[in-house]
Amino acid sequence: MVRSEGVGxxxxxxxxxxxxxxxxxxxxxxxxxxxxxxxxLPSAPPxxxxxxxxxxxxxxxxxxxGPPPISLNATxxxxxxxxxxxxxxxxxxxxxxxxxxxxxxxxxRNDTQVTELLEExxxxxxxxxxxxxxxxxxxxTCASPFGKPAKAAGQVLPSNTTVLITLHLGLPKxxxxxxxVNLDVTVxxxxxxxxxxxPLYPDLGxxxxxxxxxxx
Numbered sequence: 001m002v003r004s005e006g007v008g009x010x011x012x013x014x015x016x017x018x019x020x021x022x023x024x025x026x027x028x029x030x031x032x033x034x035x036x037x038x039x040x041l042p043s044a045p046p047x048x049x050x051x052x053x054x055x056x057x058x059x060x061x062x063x064x065x066g067p068p069p070i071s072l073n074a075t076x077x078x079x080x081x082x083x084x085x086x087x088x089x090x091x092x093x094x095x096x097x098x099x100x101x102x103x104x105x106x107x108x109r110n111d112t113q114v115t116e117l118l119e120e121x122x123x124x125x126x127x128x129x130x131x132x133x134x135x136x137x138x139x140x141t142c143a144s145p146f147g148k149p150a151k152a153a154g155q156v157l158p159s160n161t162t163v164l165i166t167l168h169l170g171l172p173k174x175x176x177x178x179x180x181v182n183l184d185v186t187v188x189x190x191x192x193x194x195x196x197x198x199p200l201y202p203d204l205g206x207x208x209x210x211x212x213x214x215x216x
Contacts, residue, residue, distance in 0.1 A: 092142035131170030175212035
């Protein structure tokens with residue numbers, strides 16, 4: 001009698017242990033499940049996050065623009081020049097008595113896009129020898145001058161217009177053939193003075209003077 005009660009007690013303990021094990025297995029989540037825990041949002045895959053933060057390789061880079069270019073008017077542009085205010089577009093036929101006087105004429109043009117005021121015209125004589133007897137201006141061309149000769153100072157020269165210039169020079173008593181002749185031009189642009197030297201003749205060797213003995 002006592003032995004049967006002992007076997008029954010152990011059987012009851014075994015049944016309770018089996019039931020507890022089954023309950024524990026059923027209460028645990030199944031392995032391999034991809035469902036996230038309640039209240040936790042699924043995170044994006046690492047590759048998707050990197051792709052979203054990396055700009056496409058074909059995108060054009062944004063280059064910061066510099067300050068806008070400065071727009072200059074015609075007068076400001078002309079005043080920035082270092083030369084090219086006027087030019088001698090034609091040198092006329094020289095007139096001389098071959099002994100005491102020499103006149104050199106040329107067509108002077110305003111090469112800028114603004115009006116110039118002639119301030120001074122004078123012969124540039126690097127080696128001296130010749131005498132300055134005045135410079136005059138008038139209208140017309142080398143072949144057809146017209147108008148009364150006038151002083152150069154104060155003459156208005158609009159853009160790209162021309163004026164006929166004549167240098168009156170006195171010849172020396174000796175042969176003037178090696179003497180160069182240039183022209184100094186001083187103009188005013190909007191009250192600003194600009195100067196330029198124009199080459200006329202590197203020497204007077206192409207002309208005949210009575211003081212020059214012919215070479216044999």
